Amino acid sequence: MSKPAILTVDDDPMVSAAIGRDLLARYGADYRVVRATSGPEALDLLARLALRDDPVAMVVADQRMPRMTGTEMLALAREHAPDAKFLLLTAYADTDVAITAINDIGLDYYLMKPWDPPDERLYPVVDELLDDWRQDHPEETSEVRVVGHRWSDRSHEIKLFLTRNHVSYRWYDVERDAEGTRLQHLAQAQPADLPLVLVPDGPTLRSPSTLEVAGALGLHTSAQRPLYDLCIVGGGPAGLAAGVYAASEGLSTVIVEREAPGGQAGQSAAIENYLGFPRGLSGSDLAHRALAQVTRFGAELVLARDVVGFETRGPVRAVLLEGGAEIEARAVVAATGVSYRRLAAPGLADLTGRGVYYGVNASEASQCQDDDVYIVGAANSAGQAALNLSRFAKRVVLLVRSGSLEVSMSQYLVERIRAVPTVEVRLRTEVAAASGDGHLKTLTLRDRDAGTTEDVATSWLFVFIGAAPRTEWLGPDVVRDDLGFVLTGPELAASDAGPRWPLARPPLALESSVPGLFAAGDVRLDSMKRVASAVGEGAMSVYLVHRYLATT
Template sequence: MTKPAILTVDDDPMVSAAISRDLRRRYGDDYLVVKATSGDQALAALTKLALRNQPIAMIATDQRMPGMTGIELLERAREQAPTAKYLLLTAYADTDVAIRAINDIGLDYYLLKPWDPPEDQLFPVIDDLLGDWRHANREHTSDVRVVGHRWSDRAHDIKTFLARNHVPYSWYDVDRDAEAQRLQDLADATDADLPLVLVPDGDTLRAPSAVDLASALGLRTRAQQPLYDVCIVGGGPAGLAAAVYAASEGLSTVIVEREAPGGQAGLSAAIENYLGFPRGLTGSDLAQRAVAQASRFGAEMVLARSVVGVESRGPVHAVLLEGSGEIEARALIVATGVSYRSLDVDGLADFTGRGVFYGATASEATQCQDEEVYIVGAANSAGQAALNLARFAKRVVLLVRGEALENSMSRYLIDKIAKVKNIEIRCRTEVVGCRGDGHLEGLTLADRASGRVEEVQAGWLFVFVGASPRTEWLGQSVLRDDKGFVVTGPELIGQDRWQLPRPPYALETSVPGVFAAGDVRLDSMKRVASAVGEGAMSVYLVHRYLATV
């Protein structure tokens, strides 16, 4: 197969030779390293590579070059290498220019010269960039194949599960693709069997459950030990951070996640205000990195299993799993986060997964090619979804109940949205009705100020409203407020539910040894960074608790 190319550009012959040499030594087995000594030469090389249909994985260019700067080159290269990673090699004096280029041209990273030794200064950065590129540009020769109807809610669930668990797949629509019909005939499958999931070197799955699908893909669905030091319920940022810190500090650790790592944050197309990532990163990327980190330290992850209850058995807490099975641990961290609230519109629930979606993954975005999309919501998650969907959709309409986005959305997102021509913002507007035959086909919109009602055609509605905690499984033993958020720490003082002579630890619930971290906790900040911080803090408190029992 054709090797992806890495293009290096530097007008200094010695520097050009050095970086090409270093990259060939490290990456030459998997990538074609091409060097250029000017912007014009680099553009000519890109043209030649494009004619060969050779993918460009990365362009690493010097900034200060006569005739054409590195940033000018990268801006012009976007047409021929739209998916390439952009690395700017620059001097300290040009860092302000490089930071501006992150927003202006989508620069992925800038690196100060010199980069010696490359093992410490250069290769770790390029490893990350190429890893991200490979993840986003996988070959599809041995992917999982999913065959089904476009407007099937079960097919949507399966595609979402695969995407969020970083399993590459190819989608075949039986209503549009001849190949999909051929695969259905080969499997001798009826419509009742759809969606089909064809797994390489495995049996054909017919409308599989999440557990069956996970098992077929080799994902772990059962715990390996009878007892753990700590069990973490929920694999969002708080749960993953807790797993990293617990496992790295020698605690036997298991995470139970009913869907996929990342939680609600995992659906984000871009997290741009997370410390240490000036270019931003996707929620999926953050989750993937965190899972790899937790696994490296020895944490187990049990996927596709819902927790339905918890029991305290002396010094041990037992987490009860749906269907059958349980996990026992000496301490429990509740990090189940929140989910988007359902939109209260008559008949809308019938279209969930059939044109109406809560949250949005990259797979939905690509399926909206050249179509009109409506989004309900005004917080950062809605703004990020609008920007992501606008890359594919003909028009994106953001429906906002309030007077203005400024009341609920970060300024940097508002500024970005204002620059995108195919995003329309409609304030004081809400969805009051829907229609469709088997899938969503239209919406009724109402102006909250005038009461004027309008009918619009719509096949796609994405909902980002409010947050409901996932805590019903805790039963009556763990104190929660009237909305279901878990009460912790000082808020328990004075409550008759706390029975020990010592005060509860900061993130401890009304049950000693059971802690809550992240969005599920009452009065949490609802930010990724704070969830990560609480996940780490909960492990510190688990250590203190375990030392007393």
């Protein structure tokens, strides 16, 4: 494969030469920088690149060109470079046009001219855009290979783990890919051995656990110290924020995450109302950025380890891991978040992971190419999934139990969903049953008003309903409500469990019924269930941890 291209478009020869020179100096080793002097010339060049199947990573266009403006050219460029990142060079007066382009043509970023010095104004922007593009386009020579069945729940689990941990891999379906069949034969693998995970310089992994895959890839699966200042359980937005602030302030910190950094938010195709990102960003991108900060400040990350218990040992708090390992710390932040509740309709349990999925990773939407897809849910997560899946599916049907989307979904999402012709919203509708042989083939839908049912053919059902907190590991000493959410601070003091607080001082704002154990994010009672609030609580928890440690 040839180097990915970065195309610059500017009618001013001096500006064109300057932007080309700066991009070539920084990115010439990995990208081919090509230039066009007008919109039509750029579109012709993109068409020729597409015919040669040459990848285009980025298009950098000036807004003020006489024959065709930058935004007009970029709108047409999507046909030839659908996955390229778009960067618009603007003057101050073009700001409104650029903001409109974010919504109308998917502009990724706009940058005011001049961009000198490039080390401060140009390269940080381009670095982030190209990093995002590379995450979505792993090289064809990826060394990790996964061989399995398309409708295998174990294959789905392994692929999801690799994707969410930003490990590029090649997937081979033994039923549809000749290379997959060949690799299975070479490994002398039986059906029970699938999926196979082939890692360079390592043994062939046969139907491995995510812990085994993490170990083979060199990911950290065990803590390095006998005692930490702070152990954070959960690597979602709240946990990662707590990790950034704790490590940057000198606390020895470890984060334990059973799946991958980002938590439930990490699966979101787009977070569009997060402050400071007018274009929005994917949950995966947010997690990737936060993880880089956590690592930079020196916090440890322990992956693929499920937390199964919690103990108080005098001034020390112990987090017990599956398999017998444990981590001791002077304070603990529970940031395990929530998971989607399971649908109770007949047939769904047997088909989970084989056509029925709870949540969906943004990068997996292409698996539904040209199929009919059904989604259950009416909150923002379901709306973002519908928009993302509509890019590939023939039709997306959003099943909503209530009589209105506006009750539970942000207005900007409602408007976008209604503007997509391939997304159908069915109100007052629920899943009554599911059936299939080996994988999902039929859903039975029930009209909640008329009581009538209808069978529809589909291989894809994605569920986004409710929130079940992951708190069973905390044990009986930690007070929770009937649904499992942790009571903290004022809620704890006002509850019937208030007398169980053991100290003379009142509990701190995010402190649980066990001193030194704090809860942040969605796992806490009455939290806002928004990414921004989770990040805020994660940061706030570290301030409270400092106060707690100062008194012990």
